[in-house]
Amino acid sequence: MSKSYALEPxxxxxxxxxxxxxxxxxxxxxxAHYNKLLETTKDEKxxxxxxxxxxLCDQIERGEKPKDDLKLDDPRxxxxxxxxxxxxxxxxxxxxxxxxxxxxxVSLGGAATAYLLARSTRDDADHATSLAQYNDLYDRARLLRxxxxxxxxxxxxxxxxxxxxxxxxxxxxxxxxxxxxxxxGSIVTWATTW
Numbered sequence: 642m643s644k645s646y647a648l649e650p651x652x653x654x655x656x657x658x659x660x661x662x663x664x665x666x667x668x669x670x671x672x673a674h675y676n677k678l679l680e681t682t683k684d685e686k687x688x689x690x691x692x693x694x695x696x697l698c699d700q701i702e703r704g705e706k707p708k709d710d711l712k713l714d715d716p717r718x719x720x721x722x723x724x725x726x727x728x729x730x731x732x733x734x735x736x737x738x739x740x741x742x743x744x745x746x747v748s749l750g751g752a753a754t755a756y757l758l759a760r761s762t763r764d765d766a767d768h769a770t771s772l773a774q775y776n777d778l779y780d781r782a783r784l785l786r787x788x789x790x791x792x793x794x795x796x797x798x799x800x801x802x803x804x805x806x807x808x809x810x811x812x813x814x815x816x817x818x819x820x821x822x823x824x825x826g827s828i829v830t831w832a833t834t835w
Contacts, residue, residue: 652682659694668698735810741803748796752789759785 659674675695682688700706759782766778819830 652678652687655681656687656691659691663694663698663701666701668701672698672702735806738803738806738810741799741806745796745799745803748792748799752792752796755785755789755792759783759789 655674655678659671659678662668662671662674672695675691675698678691679688682691762778762782762785766775766782769775769778817832819832821828821830
């Protein structure tokens with residue numbers, strides 16, 4: 642601390658130097674630096690804090706045990722914020738909902754593929770060279786489009802039911818609620834697992 646004060650002789654560094662000396666048990670050096678600080682500052686709060694520290698050092702020098710180490714209201718100190726996260730957890734894994742999501746996703750992917758194939762087959766039918774080829778490609782396109790619509794409906798039903806089971810089903814799911822304080826309020830988050 643003395644090197645820090647030698648590099649930049651300001652009141653903050655001098656106060657920190659005196660505090661470190663007091664805490665290290667070198668009260669004579671600390672009192673000298675506290676008195677030097679009293680000579681250089683005009684702030685009433687700082688003067689009160691320094692005088693309280695000098696009194697504390699005097700008690701230590703006389704061999705008295707100080708009642709409590711002083712806790713000072715320094716405007717430079719940031720307030721201490723206690724972070725607390727509140728968890729509400731019910732452990733449960735709904736394997737049926739997971740299977741429904743997977744099956745629904747596969748069904749929706751197959752529906753998209755069948756729809757694209759139906760469009761391509763319909764375009765091929767428009768470029769057919771004979772009526773028989775046109776009818777064959779057109780019927781194949783209609784069948785693929787019907788398959789796509791059926792698969793999409795089934796996929797949406799599976800995903801919808803899985804979502805219902807997760808959000809409102811009879812079986813509990815694992816969920817967590819966290820409240821995190823910020824400088825202007827707090828943030829509430831909710832997370833759930835299936």
